[in-house]
Amino acid sequence: MTKSTPWQLDPALDLVLERVVDVPRDLVWEAWTTPEHIKVWFTPRPWRTTHCEIDLRPGGMFRTVMRGPDGEAFDNSGCYLEVVPKERLVWTDALLPGWRPIKSGAGFNFTAIIALEDLGRQTRYTATAMHSDESGRRQHEDMGFHSGWGAALDQLVEHMKTRA
Template sequence: MTTYPSVNPDLDLVLERTVDVAPELVWKAWTTPELIVRWFAPRPWSTSSCEIDLQPGGRFNTVMRSPEGEDYPSTGCILVVEEGSTLVFTSGLGPGFRPQVVTGDFPFTAVIRIEPAGNGTRYTATAVHADASAKKSHEEMGFAEGWSAALDQLVEVVKGL
């Protein structure tokens, strides 16, 4: 298992919850593009497309659509894949670990941890930022509310599988 640096409260945002679905279903929801488009953006936003090449250096690309129909593409790179337990991707790199310019917002790295917890899953999503101002921007965009709503939607989707 890969060791990750501890969370830095000055730079990182964390959503940690236990959900009542099996870890393998949470993993499937995070790694299957056809499922990601069903839950990834908090309503009334939506995800119009998703491409994943599930390997280090592979792409993690999504397009979020606003309620007004405006598209917001995000291109990223997968850093770590630990089957069933950990997915790490970043918007700071493109596929093949190529550095990229991030337009609009700020680059961040997402660390998704999935662990068995009784009959459910202990879910931890950490957004790692380069500086305090990026963390503050992400927080003000509604990180806690948005990522929590998306997790609720993920649970709803996998319960219907």
């Protein structure tokens, strides 16, 4: 019997991007867990990821600094929650590295689940963002979740294909 997962999707609160990509699962995992790769694909152009730190274990840091074409910078530090190699990567921006709760602010927070299914030369890629309420889901959607995460995934595929 397969143990069910501890989370439950809620269409009113969650956003999902699911695609089959032409990159083997090992390389998708490598793309998500290696700072040098993240810097290449993670942020839709013309924005760039100028810095990335990864401490790949529960409680470990996932930090990215993104810069816009006019020099704007966003420094995001989150926390890995579950690391199942090549299968599932879970992190949140509701906790700082080391699981410390963030100060509650004006924006929304989310927990992301990247799930990978091995299809040989291809991978079924499912990215889920879970929010605390509908307003958070809507804000994230309006910010362009689907186009943004989709464009980043295109960049991942383009970059990792050169290594397959």
